[in-house]
Amino acid sequence: xxxxxxxxxxxxxxxxxxxxxxxxxxxxxxxxxxxxxxxxxxxxxxxxxxxxxxxxxxxxxxxxxxxxxxxxxxxxxxxxxxxxxxxxxxxxxxxxxxxxxxxxxxxxxxxxxxxxxxxxxxxxxxxxxxxxxxxxxxxxxxxxxxxxxxxxxxxxxxxxxxxxxxxxxxxxxxxxxxxxxxxxxxxxxxxxxxxxxxxxxxxxxxxxxxxxxxxxxxxxxxxxxxxxxxxxxxxxxxxxxxxxxxxxxxxxxxxxxxxxxxxxxxxxxxxxxxxxxxxxxxxxxxxxxxxxxxxxxxxxxx
Amino acid sequence: xxxxxxxxxxxxxxxxxxxxxxxxxxxxxxxxxxxxxxxxxxxxxxxxxxxxxxxxxxxxxxxxxxxxxxxxxxxxxxxxxxxxxxxxxxxxxxxxxxxxxxxxxxxxxxxxxxxxxxxxxxxxxxxxxxxxxxxxxxxxxxxxxxxxxxxxxxxxxxxxxxxxxxxxxxxxxxxxxxxxxxxxxxxxxxxxxxxxxxxxxxxxxxxxxxxxxxxxxxxxxxxxxxxxxxxxxxxxxxxxxxxxxxxxxxxxxxxxxxxxxxxxxxxxxxxxxxxxxxxxxxxxxxxxxxxxxxxxxxxxxxxxxxxxxxxxxxxxxxxxxxxxxxxxxxxxxxxxxxxxxxxxxxxxxxxxxxxxxxxxxxxxxxxxxxxxxxxxx
Numbered sequence: 001x002x003x004x005x006x007x008x009x010x011x012x013x014x015x016x017x018x019x020x021x022x023x024x025x026x027x028x029x030x031x032x033x034x035x036x037x038x039x040x041x042x043x044x045x046x047x048x049x050x051x052x053x054x055x056x057x058x059x060x061x062x063x064x065x066x067x068x069x070x071x072x073x074x075x076x077x078x079x080x081x082x083x084x085x086x087x088x089x090x091x092x093x094x095x096x097x098x099x100x101x102x103x104x105x106x107x108x109x110x111x112x113x114x115x116x117x118x119x120x121x122x123x124x125x126x127x128x129x130x131x132x133x134x135x136x137x138x139x140x141x142x143x144x145x146x147x148x149x150x151x152x153x154x155x156x157x158x159x160x161x162x163x164x165x166x167x168x169x170x171x172x173x174x175x176x177x178x179x180x181x182x183x184x185x186x187x188x189x190x191x192x193x194x195x196x197x198x199x200x201x202x203x204x205x206x207x208x209x210x211x212x213x214x215x216x217x218x219x220x221x222x223x224x225x226x227x228x229x230x231x232x233x234x235x236x237x238x239x240x241x242x243x244x245x246x247x248x249x250x251x252x253x254x255x256x257x258x259x260x261x262x263x264x265x266x267x268x269x270x271x272x273x274x275x276x277x278x279x280x281x282x283x284x285x286x287x288x289x290x291x292x293x294x295x296x297x298x299x300x301x302x
Numbered sequence: 303x304x305x306x307x308x309x310x311x312x313x314x315x316x317x318x319x320x321x322x323x324x325x326x327x328x329x330x331x332x333x334x335x336x337x338x339x340x341x342x343x344x345x346x347x348x349x350x351x352x353x354x355x356x357x358x359x360x361x362x363x364x365x366x367x368x369x370x371x372x373x374x375x376x377x378x379x380x381x382x383x384x385x386x387x388x389x390x391x392x393x394x395x396x397x398x399x400x401x402x403x404x405x406x407x408x409x410x411x412x413x414x415x416x417x418x419x420x421x422x423x424x425x426x427x428x429x430x431x432x433x434x435x436x437x438x439x440x441x442x443x444x445x446x447x448x449x450x451x452x453x454x455x456x457x458x459x460x461x462x463x464x465x466x467x468x469x470x471x472x473x474x475x476x477x478x479x480x481x482x483x484x485x486x487x488x489x490x491x492x493x494x495x496x497x498x499x500x501x502x503x504x505x506x507x508x509x510x511x512x513x514x515x516x517x518x519x520x521x522x523x524x525x526x527x528x529x530x531x532x533x534x535x536x537x538x539x540x541x542x543x544x545x546x547x548x549x550x551x552x553x554x555x556x557x558x559x560x561x562x563x564x565x566x567x568x569x570x571x572x573x574x575x576x577x578x579x580x581x582x583x584x585x586x587x588x589x590x591x592x593x594x595x596x597x598x599x600x601x602x603x604x605x606x607x608x609x610x611x612x613x614x615x616x617x618x619x620x621x622x623x624x625x626x627x628x629x630x631x632x633x634x635x636x637x638x639x640x641x642x643x644x645x646x647x648x649x650x651x652x653x654x655x656x657x658x659x660x661x662x663x664x665x666x667x668x669x670x671x672x673x674x675x676x677x678x679x
Contacts, residue, residue: 004303194674194675204678211665296581297583
């Protein structure tokens with residue numbers, strides 16, 4: 001058993017991190033915040049050329065030929081960097097929708113009652129009829145609301161159609177993005193706690209702040225083990241568990257990071273709110289955590 | 303990232319399973335919790351069986367992965383817990399192996415492995431808990447012996463132990479970490495009084511130990527005089543290694559039992575309870591993966607468990623309490639009945655966020671040693 005990153009996986013992670021720092025650094029991030037709803041096609045093609053979308057396509061089909069663990073590492077980096085766009089939908093469309101693999105086609109997907117990036121997409125998967133734009137809480141994720149599931153037909157006596165089970169790979173890649181956010185907000189909190197001084201010393205010397213930071217790390221590391229293991233086994237129950245842990249690590253992590261930042265955390269200028277808002281968007285995907293909890297509970301009682 | 307085991311590891315697992323299937327049915331009946339001599343005999347007997355089968359030293363010389371497999375399989379099979387052998391196998395033994403002289407290793411380690419001697423731990427004191435380095439039990443040199451006076455607390459198995467790994471202050475004037483010495487005190491020496499300490503679960507799991515001019519031969523000192531703090535750190539880092547493997551396996555089994563019990567009596571229809579159980583399943587799946595992650599890291603670093611164990615312990619001790627709080631919800635009014643399953647376990651679980659470093663101390667360790675935050679107060 002060698003449950004740790006291989007040298008190649010480390011190199012891949014570093015490579016993606018460097019790529020994203022180059023093509024989507026802090027200035028690009030803040031520019032994207034100032035132009036909500038606009039998808040940077042140049043950035044999308046750069047990602048495509050780098051193999052972000054074609055990562056798991058076989059080499060024979062023009063892909064990179066890597067597996068789920070590598071995709072998870074790449075999406076973790078995307079989450080860290082707050083990379084915008086329908087990343088998961090386009091990644092999953094690679095090989096199926098022409099141009100998706102190379103980043104020439106932007107693919108969005110309907111996900112229950114929500115859809116991200118509908119207007120910017122060239123191809124929409126799923127039935128987007130009746131979609132209405134909403135004023136998205138996340139400045140980096142334009143959202144549409146779709147009509148809810150139809151009520152049961154009392155005459156036919158049939159139950160309401162059950163929402164299609166979400167693609168486990170989509171759930172896992174979202175968990176990977178959440179893990180990236182969780183790791184990043186932990187770093188931001190620790191950096192701030194080291195640098196910010198009050199009462200004549202860094203606030204990180206106060207136990208109340210130290211313990212918030214420690215809990216941030218505990219959630220990240222527990223979620224990391226769950227997400228990476230799910231990437232190895234690809235087992236739907238492992239993926240459901242990974243999703244719950246990663247959602248918690250990202251959402252609660254961003255909340256605690258905001259708290260550590262004090263008044264600065266409440267400003268538009270600090271990046272913390274961008275992480276929190278994105279984490280909120282992601283935790284709604286694929287039926288939300290409830291679906292994962294029910295899946296795990298059902299497996300337990302068998 | 304690879305979660306599969308090597309053919310050698312799988313073979314170790316298969317042979318262990320085979321042996322457990324034969325060994326467990328011939329075990330004697332478990333003694334009652336209050337029967338200390340019975341518990342001692344039972345636990346030592348189990349260790350002897352492990353010794354005869356070649357598994358006695360698995361905690362010492364096997365790779366972290368084999369240790370994980372050993373703990374996983376013994377728990378799955380319902381084998382006895384390490385019990386009275388805990389301090390010998392997992393604290394004192396490893397410390398002696400690392401820091402003892404050749405003579406001490408030859409004198410003390412084989413009886414531990416063969417299941418002949420029980421060790422206990424005399425570290426904490428009434429006024430030295432989380433702040434262990436403030437311990438005040440005094441030892442003064444008198445010829446070829448130390449004369450020890452003071453008191454110790456939380457000493458499991460003191461009633462039936464042969465030796466005690468004991469921390470004493472040998473230099474009261476030195477900076478506090480530098481005046482401590484590690485002794486292996488014989489428990490049959492004059493001047494030792496053991497008083498059982500009843501826990502909130504009603505059981506006498508621990509004892510207080512009062513030491514009045516107890517003579518400990520200088521030959522029973524491990525490491526140099528006044529170097530006991532460093533010697534102790536070797537032991538403490540062992541405590542947070544693979545120590546919880548069996549318990550995570552057990553928690554996952556309990557979780558399945560809870561789900562089936564809830565399904566059997568209609569409580570399953572409550573979506574809040576179902577979701578809580580589902581979330582706990584995610585939690586323990588993750589803790590199992592974190593164990594495998596930490597074991598893989600220990601394997602890569604030469605088998606030395608590090609402060610990463612604090613991360614695990616923080617999460618695990620909380621999860622275990624949440625598990626038994628959920629059990630209480632499944633039990634309903636039965637949660638108040640000490641004769642129902644899980645009720646005593648719920649009480650015992652209250653110690654998890656305290657024993658072996660409170661969650662507050664663990665958070666400070668994580669903040670300062672892993673995250674590099676400035677030393678707090």
